[in-house]
Amino acid sequence: MSSLDKRAKQYWKENIRYVLILLSIWFLVSYVFGIFLVEPLNAIHIGGAKLGFWFAQQGSIYVFVILIFVYVNLMNKLDKKYEFDEI
Amino acid sequence: MSVQTWTFIIVGLTFALYIGIAIWSRAGSTSEFYVAGGGVHPVANGMATAADWMSAASFISMAGLISFMGYDGAVFLMGWTGGYVLLALLLAPYLRKFGKFTVPDFIGDRYYSNVARTVAVICAIIVSFTYVAGQMRGVGVVFSRFLEVDITTGVYIGMAIVFFYAVLGGMKGITYTQVAQYCVLIFAYMVPALFISLAMTGHVIPQLGLIGDVSDGSGMALLDKLDQLNTELGFAEYTNGTKTMTDVFAITFALMVGTAGLPHVIVRFFTVPRVKDARISAGWALLFIAILYTTAPAIAAFARYNLINTVSNEQYSSMPVWFSKWEETGLIAFTDKNNDGIIQYVADAGKNELTIDRDIMVLANPEIANLPNWVIALVAAGGLAAALSTAAGLLLVISTALSRDLIKMQINPNISEKGELMWARIGAVFAVIVAGYFGINPPGFVAAVVALAFGLAAASFFPAIVLGVFDKRMNREGAIAGMVVGISLMLWYMLKYKFGTFDGGKDAVAALKDGWWFGISPEGFGTVAMTVNLIIAFVVSRLTPAPPQEVQDIVEDIRVPRGAGSAHAH
Numbered sequence: 001m002s003s004l005d006k007r008a009k010q011y012w013k014e015n016i017r018y019v020l021i022l023l024s025i026w027f028l029v030s031y032v033f034g035i036f037l038v039e040p041l042n043a044i045h046i047g048g049a050k051l052g053f054w055f056a057q058q059g060s061i062y063v064f065v066i067l068i069f070v071y072v073n074l075m076n077k078l079d080k081k082y083e084f085d086e087i
Numbered sequence: 088m089s090v091q092t093w094t095f096i097i098v099g100l101t102f103a104l105y106i107g108i109a110i111w112s113r114a115g116s117t118s119e120f121y122v123a124g125g126g127v128h129p130v131a132n133g134m135a136t137a138a139d140w141m142s143a144a145s146f147i148s149m150a151g152l153i154s155f156m157g158y159d160g161a162v163f164l165m166g167w168t169g170g171y172v173l174l175a176l177l178l179a180p181y182l183r184k185f186g187k188f189t190v191p192d193f194i195g196d197r198y199y200s201n202v203a204r205t206v207a208v209i210c211a212i213i214v215s216f217t218y219v220a221g222q223m224r225g226v227g228v229v230f231s232r233f234l235e236v237d238i239t240t241g242v243y244i245g246m247a248i249v250f251f252y253a254v255l256g257g258m259k260g261i262t263y264t265q266v267a268q269y270c271v272l273i274f275a276y277m278v279p280a281l282f283i284s285l286a287m288t289g290h291v292i293p294q295l296g297l298i299g300d301v302s303d304g305s306g307m308a309l310l311d312k313l314d315q316l317n318t319e320l321g322f323a324e325y326t327n328g329t330k331t332m333t334d335v336f337a338i339t340f341a342l343m344v345g346t347a348g349l350p351h352v353i354v355r356f357f358t359v360p361r362v363k364d365a366r367i368s369a370g371w372a373l374l375f376i377a378i379l380y381t382t383a384p385a386i387a388a389f390a391r392y393n394l395i396n397t398v399s400n401e402q403y404s405s406m407p408v409w410f411s412k413w414e415e416t417g418l419i420a421f422t423d424k425n426n427d428g429i430i431q432y433v434a435d436a437g438k439n440e441l442t443i444d445r446d447i448m449v450l451a452n453p454e455i456a457n458l459p460n461w462v463i464a465l466v467a468a469g470g471l472a473a474a475l476s477t478a479a480g481l482l483l484v485i486s487t488a489l490s491r492d493l494i495k496m497q498i499n500p501n502i503s504e505k506g507e508l509m510w511a512r513i514g515a516v517f518a519v520i521v522a523g524y525f526g527i528n529p530p531g532f533v534a535a536v537v538a539l540a541f542g543l544a545a546a547s548f549f550p551a552i553v554l555g556v557f558d559k560r561m562n563r564e565g566a567i568a569g570m571v572v573g574i575s576l577m578l579w580y581m582l583k584y585k586f587g588t589f590d591g592g593k594d595a596v597a598a599l600k601d602g603w604w605f606g607i608s609p610e611g612f613g614t615v616a617m618t619v620n621l622i623i624a625f626v627v628s629r630l631t632p633a634p635p636q637e638v639q640d641i642v643e644d645i646r647v648p649r650g651a652g653s654a655h656a657h
Contacts, residue, residue: 035332048310057160
């Protein structure tokens with residue numbers, strides 16, 4: 001196996017790890033907070049809104065936006081680290 | 088100046104702008120026609136994607152839907168935004184690296200098969216046509232309500248405009264018009280929202296108004312007040328829904344995955360120069376979309392509160408001017424069942440005297456809040472921008488499916504660049520005419536089918552693309568079997584449980600509800616069909632030969648932004 005091959009394999013492994021972590025957060029804020037745990041979370045309030053309701057209609061969307069920008073940042077660094085960054 | 092005059096001026100100015108952009112950005116090559124030459128700035132692409140994505144339904148209907156659904160409205164809010172996370176993390180960068188022009192291009196090459204390509208073309212056309220018919224109808228409806236022309240004339244005007252910039256400019260014209268359309272639509276959406284939020288809660292920002300207190304001196308939170316009002320009238324609490332948890336989950340998931348599988352959205356990521364631009368433009372797109380999507384639930388709550396306060400148990404004769412104006416359009420209707428001259432708006436269908444179309448929540452919002460006439464005209468221009476931008480994106484998918492995926496890749500591979508470009512334009516003309524036809528003579532199922540287009544996309548494309556990148560062992564047989572079974576199952580479920588096709592038509596649908604698999608509605612069934620697709624693709628691929636080495640090398644290659652995979656290792 002050439003060094004390029006190894007480099008690509010390692011790069012892909014780290015990428016998969018980032019994707020899995022970020023998608024867990026994606027699942028947590030939307031499906032867990034906004035749907036499955038909506039009732040218990042509704043006992044807590046954020047301003048005048050019940051927390052579960054707020055996650056379903058507001059919070060999850062904010063987190064989605066943040067997740068993508070975090071991923072972009074992580075991947076730009078990863079591209080550089082493994083010298084796969086585009087000119 | 089009257090609303091009518093303002094509307095002519097503002098809509099006329101925006102149309103002149105779109106046509107100006109179209110002339111400035113004519114496409115000279117197939118690459119410009121298909122992917123705008125691949126040189127679009129990521130922020131511009133983000134705006135174009137946002138406009139492409141947000142349709143007449145997002146702009147006109149969504150806030151109203153949430154207003155009546157309360158918590159359950161979250162399925163649209165999360166479902167239509169969460170898909171961008173999947174796009175950014177699982178699809179966009181790899182498809183950009185792959186570097187072709189269409190989704191069937193990817194499927195055909197990755198699965199080394201023209202059968203796979205053809206299946207993908209058929210799926211793309213089914214999904215795009217169901218979607219585009221609703222958009223043309225939306226254009227007609229906005230025209231008829233604000234300019235008092237009939238719907239047919241409205242559709243013709245819309246067709247002429249889209250025709251002009253889609254046929255002339257292809258993706259390049261569409262992209263820059265969509266950037267302008269995003270600016271128009273977001274401005275038109277936010278202006279009334281800011282005014283209403285300020286008047287109702289004292290917060291300028293609607294997102295804060297939603298969680299704030301009502302400024303009526305009671306010191307109560309807006310949402311608590313809404314819960315109370317809804318309960319008094321016999322509706323479910325605003326912050327609690329009526330759908331089952333399984334169904335909410337299934338619908339949200341199907342909408343997310345469907346979003347990530349829509350060809351007209353995916354193709355936008357082919358237009359940026361580099362892989363890293365594809366990633367970040369998904370981020371910009373979602374940010375631009377989120378501005379509208381986090382405002383919509385606030386508008387929904389404000390509108391619900393305003394509506395109940397204005398009409399509930401009030402004298403019909405003392406209703407404000409907007410009430411009678413919208414009564415004429417049939418969007419709001421009052422039948423005095425007990426002849427007491429007072430409006431009873433309650434959950435009990437036998438006693439309820441008021442029927443309200445959900446679209447009124449956005450369309451009549453400026454009037455309800457007593458905003459100046461130019462704001463009302465602005466909302467009309469915004470609705471048109473939303474409908475036209477989405478229609479154009481869809482028409483492009485249909486035209487490239489014809490010129491590239493069918494003619495260039497299958498029927499006549501030796502066609503010249505000029506010939507292919509001509510076919511792309513012919514395809515666009517054909518698509519505009521068909522879309523216009525459906526806009527004028529909408530088959531009864533259009534509205535219902537638009538939501539189901541997501542299920543279809545989820546059941547067909549999403550697994551094929553994701554497996555194509557993340558599972559090197561995935562082969563032709565697996566992908567084709569998965570797509571065919573997935574989309575067929577989805578179509579069957581839709582026909583059976585949405586249209587009652589096998590049980591005597593629409594009237595039978597309500598009785599079939601008990602037969603829903605796992606209690607999942609047709610709108611959420613994309614989740615099940617997608618899972619079936621995944622499983623079948625996986626099993627079939629393991630029982631059949633691995634893909635050839637050069638295809639495995641393609642997969643290695645698209646996984647890294649720069650440099651080649653093992654094929655070119657030295």
